[in-house]
Amino acid sequence: MTGDFRFGVNMVVPDSRAAWVEKCRKVEDLGYDVLSAADHLGMAPPFPALVLAGEVTSRVKLNTFVLNAPFYNPVLLARDVTGTDQFTEGRLELGLGAGYVKEEFEAAGMPFPSARERVDHLERTILELKRRYADPEHKPGPARPEGPPLLLGGRGDRILTLAAEHADIIGFTGTAKTPDGGALVPASAEDIEERVKFVRSKLGDREAEFNLLCHFVHITDDRAAALEELAKLTKGVLSVDQLAEVPTALVGSPAEVAEQLHAHRERFGLTYYTVLEQNMEQFAPVLEALR
Amino acid sequence: MRPFRFGVALVAPGSRAEWVAKCRQAEDLGYDVVGVVDHLGRVAPVPALLLAAEATERVKLNTFVLNASFHNPVLLARDLAGLDEFTGGRLEVGIGAGYVRAEFEAAGIEWGTPGQRFERVVRAVTELERAYESRPRPPLLLGGRGDRMLTFAAEHAETIAFTGTAPGAAEGRLALAGPAALAERVDFVKRALGGRDAELNLLIHFIRITGDRRAALDAAHRLVPHLSAGELGELPTVVIGSAEAAAEQLLRTRETLGVSYFTVIEEDLTRLAPVIECLRGR
Numbered sequence: 001m002t003g004d005f006r007f008g009v010n011m012v013v014p015d016s017r018a019a020w021v022e023k024c025r026k027v028e029d030l031g032y033d034v035l036s037a038a039d040h041l042g043m044a045p046p047f048p049a050l051v052l053a054g055e056v057t058s059r060v061k062l063n064t065f066v067l068n069a070p071f072y073n074p075v076l077l078a079r080d081v082t083g084t085d086q087f088t089e090g091r092l093e094l095g096l097g098a099g100y101v102k103e104e105f106e107a108a109g110m111p112f113p114s115a116r117e118r119v120d121h122l123e124r125t126i127l128e129l130k131r132r133y134a135d136p137e138h139k140p141g142p143a144r145p146e147g148p149p150l151l152l153g154g155r156g157d158r159i160l161t162l163a164a165e166h167a168d169i170i171g172f173t174g175t176a177k178t179p180d181g182g183a184l185v186p187a188s189a190e191d192i193e194e195r196v197k198f199v200r201s202k203l204g205d206r207e208a209e210f211n212l213l214c215h216f217v218h219i220t221d222d223r224a225a226a227l228e229e230l231a232k233l234t235k236g237v238l239s240v241d242q243l244a245e246v247p248t249a250l251v252g253s254p255a256e257v258a259e260q261l262h263a264h265r266e267r268f269g270l271t272y273y274t275v276l277e278q279n280m281e282q283f284a285p286v287l288e289a290l291r
Numbered sequence: 292m293r294p295f296r297f298g299v300a301l302v303a304p305g306s307r308a309e310w311v312a313k314c315r316q317a318e319d320l321g322y323d324v325v326g327v328v329d330h331l332g333r334v335a336p337v338p339a340l341l342l343a344a345e346a347t348e349r350v351k352l353n354t355f356v357l358n359a360s361f362h363n364p365v366l367l368a369r370d371l372a373g374l375d376e377f378t379g380g381r382l383e384v385g386i387g388a389g390y391v392r393a394e395f396e397a398a399g400i401e402w403g404t405p406g407q408r409f410e411r412v413v414r415a416v417t418e419l420e421r422a423y424e425s426r427p428r429p430p431l432l433l434g435g436r437g438d439r440m441l442t443f444a445a446e447h448a449e450t451i452a453f454t455g456t457a458p459g460a461a462e463g464r465l466a467l468a469g470p471a472a473l474a475e476r477v478d479f480v481k482r483a484l485g486g487r488d489a490e491l492n493l494l495i496h497f498i499r500i501t502g503d504r505r506a507a508l509d510a511a512h513r514l515v516p517h518l519s520a521g522e523l524g525e526l527p528t529v530v531i532g533s534a535e536a537a538a539e540q541l542l543r544t545r546e547t548l549g550v551s552y553f554t555v556i557e558e559d560l561t562r563l564a565p566v567i568e569c570l571r572g573r
Contacts, residue, residue, distance in 0.1 A: 014373075016376060017376055017377050017378075017379055044373050044377075045337065045366075045369050045370040045373035047335075047337060047338045047370075048337050048338055048341040048370065048373050048374050048377055049373065051338045051341045051342055051345075052341055052345070052377050071366060073361070073398055073399065073400065075331065075398040075399065076331075076361055076362075076398060079331065079333075080335045080337065080338060082304075082335070083304065083334060083335025083338045083339065084335065084338045086304070086305070086307060086310075087307045088307070089307050107365060108366060109363070109364070109365060110363070138332070139304045139332045139333070140304030140305070140334065141304075
């Protein structure tokens with residue numbers, strides 16, 4: 001146990017069966033709580049990848065992080081979601097987003113809808129899924145009557161409002177506001193705090209878990225030098241002082257990072273972090289430090 | 292002559308334990324291929340085949356058949372290439388044009404013309420072939436009834452699947468093609484193949500292993516009233532009789548039509564098993 005925290009690993013590298021199986025087991029052995037499959041062209045298809053992950057692990061939750069909802073017909077998606085939920089015996093946590101990589105829509109031969117249209121589609125998808133979960137005639141049915149936990153990820157007002165209304169888990173992107181379809185840029189701590197406050201205002205009394213995709217992990221004894229390095233790597237978008245504050249960059253010794261996580265929980269309410277697969281081993285000592 | 296292969300197309304969604312048990316049962320009964328259909332309210336095909344592979348050791352895994360209109364071709368190619376990798380190369384891909392209009396409507400997908408539905412099959416196959424540009428792709432099964440679809444199948448597929456249905460097949464009614472009509476479709480494909488060797492598959496629509504052939508033929512006739520009991524008695528898609536007689540019938544079908552790969556739907560899983568047993572090594 002890592003206190004009230006949860007930690008996930010986002011799998012983004014396509015692999016052979018043997019390598020995938022080994023990686024999934026490592027995620028569980030290292031003590032992570034959640035194994036996530038990203039949804040991009042050139043990566044593994046999320047649902048079969050998660051069913052296989054479920055077969056070779058016993059404990060970790062299995063999460064789509066996050067499905068590009070406009071890629072899918074909601075009715076057919078419901079079949080894959082409830083089917084995967086059944087086949088993983090209720091270990092699925094469904095993560096949905098509105099999609100953001102314009103080139104992927106083009107590669108899939110689909111128009112890139114406006115941000116508004118993409119969120120509209122996401123909303124229709126959520127409502128369709130909930131309707132199907134609640135319909136006893138819908139087959140396959142979900143493992144639990146209420147369906148798998150829902151994670152909604154995004155940064156804009158509309159998507160976070162939807163998340164506050166429907167999601168069990170709110171996935172903050174930790175990215176700054178940029179032109180639609182453009183490259184992602186890390187947000188400052190103030191920006192992230194503003195998004196968190198926005199969600200809290202929409203949630204009212206409802207409880208939700210706050211998740212963040214942690215873009216940068218550097219476990220080191222020399223935090224100052226690592227932050228300098230990161231400032232260069234991110235081309236000065238954020239200063240060293242700003243980087244020292246952001247929850248998307250976890251930098252320092254395991255004890256220092258554990259301390260940061262406690263501070264971030266106070267400030268942002270974040271209790272669930274997802275790290276990228278290339279950082280899973282490096283980050284594992286932090287899980288130890290929190291035990 | 293090709294060796295026999297036997298497949299079952301599984302339909303019913305269920306729990307993990309039920310699905311695993313069913314796939315193992317099919318393998319234990321001697322089937323060569325475990326397939327999944329692609330319909331609303333039925334099992335989710337791609338996750339189901341992954342789990343089928345984990346639950347079994349020997350059988351091939353096939354989609355029997357994907358409705359091309361249900362899937363974006365690029366995403367489908369990702370699903371299939373991933374499945375192929377994750378199942379250790381046991382995947383056989385089956386694709387068709389879809390035929391249940393009510394399902395298109397329920398999913399909000401345009402039904403379109405037969406030509407449009409055919410084009411969606413072409414795009415699905417094209418994207419699959421593109422995903423495997425630099426390496427051999429999984430075996431492809433293409434199924435259908437019309438000239439256009441069967442011509443395309445003869446050009447692209449390792450396995451050509453005959454539906455055994457007559458034009459105007461309506462839901463809830465088994466509109467089987469008669470013996471002459473089915474033979475005509477097989478001849479059409481052989482001409483289109485032009486000497487290329489391909490496996491021919493047939494869906495067995497009605498099977499009863501019984502000592503009372505008369506009663507079972509009458510039951511079949513009630514289901515398929517437009518064909519006489521006599522016609523049903525010689526129809527390759529209708530298998531009635533003792534296991535030995537059924538085995539003889541499949542041998543004859545292979546001899547006369549060249550069909551060597553037979554598929555039954557889940558409800559007939561155990562019915563075909565003694566016939567498979569009789570045909571072992573023949």
